[in-house]
Each structure stands twice: as structure tokens, then as C-alpha cells.
Amino acid sequence: xxxxxxQASGSPIRRICVTLGVPRSSYYHAAVPTPTQPKxxxxxxxxxxxxxx
Numbered sequence: 001x002x003x004x005x006x007q008a009s010g011s012p013i014r015r016i017c018v019t020l021g022v023p024r025s026s027y028y029h030a031a032v033p034t035p036t037q038p039k040x041x042x043x044x045x046x047x048x049x050x051x052x053x
Contacts, residue, residue, distance in 0.1 A: 002027045
């Protein structure tokens with residue numbers, strides 16, 4: 001949302017965060033993509049067997 005506001009208004013991130021009352025770190029934390037697991041990932045238990053659903 002902050003990135004959308006920044007693009008639409010041209011305002012700096014600092015000013016947007018102050019206006020919204022959120023820390024700037026929330027923007028930078030959210031801007032980093034989260035790693036995803038491969039589609040073939042199968043969770044395993046500590047003994048090496050696949051978890052049952």
C-alpha cells in the first residue's frame with residue numbers, strides 16, 4: 001500500500017510513513033519478497049518420514 005501511495009503521489013516514503021503512523025521499517029520489511037518453497041516440497045518428520053495430512 002505504501003508503494004502504491006508513493007507512486008501515485010510522488011511523496012517520499014518517510015512522509016507517507018509519518019502520515020500513516022507506521023515505522024519506515026514496515027515498508028522495507030514488506031518490500032522484501034518472501035522465499036517460497038518448491039512445489040515438490042514434502043514436509044518431513046524428524047525421523048525422515050513424510051508427514052501425514
